[in-house]
Amino acid sequence: xxxxxxxxxxxxxxxxxxxxxxxxxxxxxxxxxxxxxxxxxxxxxxxxxxxxxxxxxxxxxxxxxxxxxxxxxxxxxxxxxxxxxxxxxxxxxxxxxxxxxxxxxxxxxxxxxxxxxxxxxxxxxxxxxxxxxxxxxxxxxxxxxxxxxxxxxxxxxxxxxxxxxxxxxxxxxxxxxxxxxxxxxxxxxxxxxxxxxxxxxxxxxxxxxxxxxxxxxxxxxxxxxxxxxxxxxxxxxxxxxxxxxxxxxxxxxxxxxxxxxxxxxxxx
Ligand SMILES: [Zn+2]
Numbered sequence: 001x002x003x004x005x006x007x008x009x010x011x012x013x014x015x016x017x018x019x020x021x022x023x024x025x026x027x028x029x030x031x032x033x034x035x036x037x038x039x040x041x042x043x044x045x046x047x048x049x050x051x052x053x054x055x056x057x058x059x060x061x062x063x064x065x066x067x068x069x070x071x072x073x074x075x076x077x078x079x080x081x082x083x084x085x086x087x088x089x090x091x092x093x094x095x096x097x098x099x100x101x102x103x104x105x106x107x108x109x110x111x112x113x114x115x116x117x118x119x120x121x122x123x124x125x126x127x128x129x130x131x132x133x134x135x136x137x138x139x140x141x142x143x144x145x146x147x148x149x150x151x152x153x154x155x156x157x158x159x160x161x162x163x164x165x166x167x168x169x170x171x172x173x174x175x176x177x178x179x180x181x182x183x184x185x186x187x188x189x190x191x192x193x194x195x196x197x198x199x200x201x202x203x204x205x206x207x208x209x210x211x212x213x214x215x216x217x218x219x220x221x222x223x224x225x226x227x228x229x230x231x232x233x234x235x236x237x238x239x240x241x242x243x244x245x246x247x248x249x250x251x252x253x254x255x256x257x258x259x260x261x262x263x264x265x266x267x268x
Contacts, residue, residue: 040064040076041137045086047122052086055117055133059084062133066141070226073111073141082140084115084133086122093118101197102196107132109220113140125163134161147235150196151189155213156229158206162214169214170267174206180264187253188212215259219245219252 040063043056048210067076076083087093098116099105099116106121113137121129138157146153162172170177179185189212217225228244231237242248247255 003075024252040067040081041084042081043084043086045088045117045122046092047088051122054126055084055122055129058075058130059133059137061131062137062161062164065134066137066160069160069163070138070141075141082113082118082137086117088119089124099197107136109136109139109144111144113144115140131165134164142230142233146233149189149233150192151209151212152229152232153187154195154206155189155209158210159213159217162210168268169211169263173211175201175204176207176211176260177264179204180261185257185261187257188249211260211263212256215256216245218259219255228255 039056039060041059043052043059045052045055047055051176063076063082072101085096087098093116094100095100096116097110097114098108098118106118106124107197108116108118110116115133117129117133121132124132135157138160139153142153142156162169165172176186186208189209193199194205195202195209213225216228220228224239224244228239231239232241245252
């Protein structure tokens with residue numbers, strides 16, 4: 001069995017269910033014809049045809065968003081496909097390598113880069129499924145083995161999904177916004193403990209990882225941000241953080257607080 005590396009889609013998804021509604025109605029995307037000739041993702045699962053077709057279309061949309069942001073990379077270069085498996089029974093999800101924390105986990109990406117969709121996500125609204133699939137496929141694109149602190153991969157995955165969703169940071173991150181408005185403005189990204197599966201405020205930690213990643217992108221521009229993330233995940237020391245973003249994480253604390261407060265004040 002593959003040991004799941006990503007147990008955190010959960011928390012973010014828990015927040016998303018509030019935004020998109022827990023139970024999916026008819027899928028908007030199901031009406032879009034899938035593209036058999038150019039599909040980026042192979043989706044399978046022991047679920048009914050209509051649901052599988054809907055999730056298939058959503059997965060292709062998610063993959064396009066990831067490729068738009070990061071380029072095709074090794075996963076999709078040459079027309080290869082990523083894999084998504086959909087489960088309607090929790091036992092099957094866990095047996096395949098999904099995280100057993102039913103209350104929180106909605107998707108797991110295995111070490112082999114296969115995205116496992118838990119029953120509760122399969123039943124969720126289309127928008128929530130697209131968001132989580134975009135997040136997970138970003139992990140697949142960037143590689144599930146990361147040498148960096150967790151916030152680098154989680155922030156990149158959240159940022160990719162958020163950009164694709166068209167939502168603003170402040171509607172996506174209500175918990176973080178509430179903290180900022182109560183003068184508890186964080187000065188940096190969450191540490192690994194705050195992003196661990198047992199952390200008490202995971203949703204907020206995901207939101208902070210995403211916000212910090214967007215802050216870095218705004219400082220450096222997308223190309224430099226992407227190059228730094230890929231290097232950091234691979235364990236490379238170049239390009240370095242300070243050279244890319246204009247200061248060490250410590251020295252950027254005040255700038256991050258100011259930027260985040262500005263985003264919240266402007267409702268961005
Ligand atoms: Zn993740």
